[in-house]
Amino acid sequence: MSAHEVAVWALLGLAAMVVLLSGVGLVAARDSIPRLHFVTPVTSVAAPLTGVAYAVDQGWGISAGLVLVIVGLLAVTGPPMGAAVGRAAAKNEDLLPGDASS
Amino acid sequence: MTPWVVFAGVLMVAGLGPALAVGVRGRALYRLTGLQLAGPVTVLVLIAVSAVLGQSSYLIVPLALVLLSFAGTLVYTRLLTE
Numbered sequence: 542m543s544a545h546e547v548a549v550w551a552l553l554g555l556a557a558m559v560v561l562l563s564g565v566g567l568v569a570a571r572d573s574i575p576r577l578h579f580v581t582p583v584t585s586v587a588a589p590l591t592g593v594a595y596a597v598d599q600g601w602g603i604s605a606g607l608v609l610v611i612v613g614l615l616a617v618t619g620p621p622m623g624a625a626v627g628r629a630a631a632k633n634e635d636l637l638p639g640d641a642s643s
Numbered sequence: 644m645t646p647w648v649v650f651a652g653v654l655m656v657a658g659l660g661p662a663l664a665v666g667v668r669g670r671a672l673y674r675l676t677g678l679q680l681a682g683p684v685t686v687l688v689l690i691a692v693s694a695v696l697g698q699s700s701y702l703i704v705p706l707a708l709v710l711l712s713f714a715g716t717l718v719y720t721r722l723l724t725e
Contacts, residue, residue, distance in 0.1 A: 546646075553646045557653040560684060564661030567680055576665070576676040583658070583683045591650075591687050595694055598647075604699030608690055611706050615683050618713040626679060629720040630672045 545597065552594035559587040573630040577623045584619025588612040651691035658684035671723050675716070682712030 542550075559582050566579035592612035596605035631637050659681060666677025689705040 550646045553650040556687070557650055557657070560654055560687070561657040563680065564657050567665055567676065568661045573670075573672045573676055576673070577679075580676060580680050580683075583680060583687075588683060588687060591690060594646075595690060599694065599699075604693075604702060607699070607702045607706065611686065611690065611702065611709055614706075614709045614713075615686060618709065619683070622679060622713060622716045625717050625720040626672070626675055629675075629724045632724050633672055 549594050549598045552590050552597065556587040556590035556594065559583065559590070563587075574627055577627050577630075581619060581623055584615045588615040645695060647691045647694040651688050651695065654684055654688050654691070659688070675719055675723065678719070679716055682708065682716070686712070 563579045563583050567576055570576040570579060589612050592609045595608040599605055628637070662677045662681035662684060664677070666674050666681060668674070686705040686708050689708065690702065693699060693701040693705075
């Protein structure tokens with residue numbers, strides 16, 4: 542097994558481990574706001590690792606560039622999505638400061 | 644067996660499984676977190692499928708899914724708080 546293949550296995554293994562732990566955490570968490578912490582590693586850690594693994598495996602070209610764009614979009618859109626769901630959950634549970642008077 | 648096949652299999656079991664389990668139980672906002680996890684995991688599975696088949700043209704599907712998943716989740720949060 543070449544160093545190239547070892548790098549791909551290692552990167553994909555790390556990404557799969559992050560997804561596995563996030564899935565376990567998501568099921569174990571009981572409330573919607575703590576659950577959001579387990580979605581973020583998938584978009585912020587596992588996705589970039591997968592993109593780098595693709596580029597290492599397939600070579601740096603147009604398809605690798607497209608994959609890096611996709612994982613970049615995942616990393617950029619993940620936090621606003623989490624913030625939106627967190628805000629909605631907080632609003633539903635009357636945890637937002639402005640909601641007490643309304 | 645290529646690393647991408649193993650990766651796709653692990654993600655479908657360890658990523659989509661919990662997302663489905665969370666997505667079918669509890670209140671609507673609880674279920675939304677399951678949908679939120681299912682989107683990125685599906686994107687990674689589709690990238691792995693593209694790598695396994697050697698068809699880079701298939702990457703248009705995860706690209707579209709990233710954008711639709713983002714917009715869809717924001718729409719759901721809007722609808723569920725009204």
